Amino acid sequence: MTPKVIKTAEEHAEAMKELRKLFDLDPADGTPEANRLELLGYLVDDYESRVYFTDPVTPLEIIEFIMEERGLKQKDMIPYLGSASKVSEVLSGARPLSKSMIQRLHHDLGIPADLLIEPPETSRTTSNRSEHKRSPHARV
DSSP: OOOOOOEEEHHHHHHHHHHHHHHHOOTTTTTTHHHHHHHHHHHHHHHHHHHHHOOOHHHHHHHHHHHHHEEEEEEGGOOOOOOOOHHHHHTTTTSSHHHHHHHHHHHHHHHHHHSOOOOOOOOOOOHHHHHHOOTOOOOO
8 A cells, every 4th residue: 555645434444454464563663664654553543533533522422322322211310310300401401410410320320430520611711819829928
């Protein structure tokens, strides 16, 4: 295979086949095989990032996936999320998961807890207090 930008699934499969062969050879740095391995790695990574690009998955999407995969209905989520109204609020995105909900989903359904924790919101503005912090050695 002549190294080139990978544009089709067939080209990707061919590149992966050659990549595996080169990887199994474990070529020494600086050799033509090592250079080819590195180049093919970049080309495969580029193709996969274009074709298989995905946005980060939200905790709600993970819960919905698990529900679909296991055939769970909204009422089946009551033991994990609380009352029927809480389940409805969580599944509509109106209520965030609480610590106890995350713990039950993790322990009872086996969902990794780190996937259920939303990243903190970052503020675009910084308060004046944080900009002008006093030195711990400043006199009052």
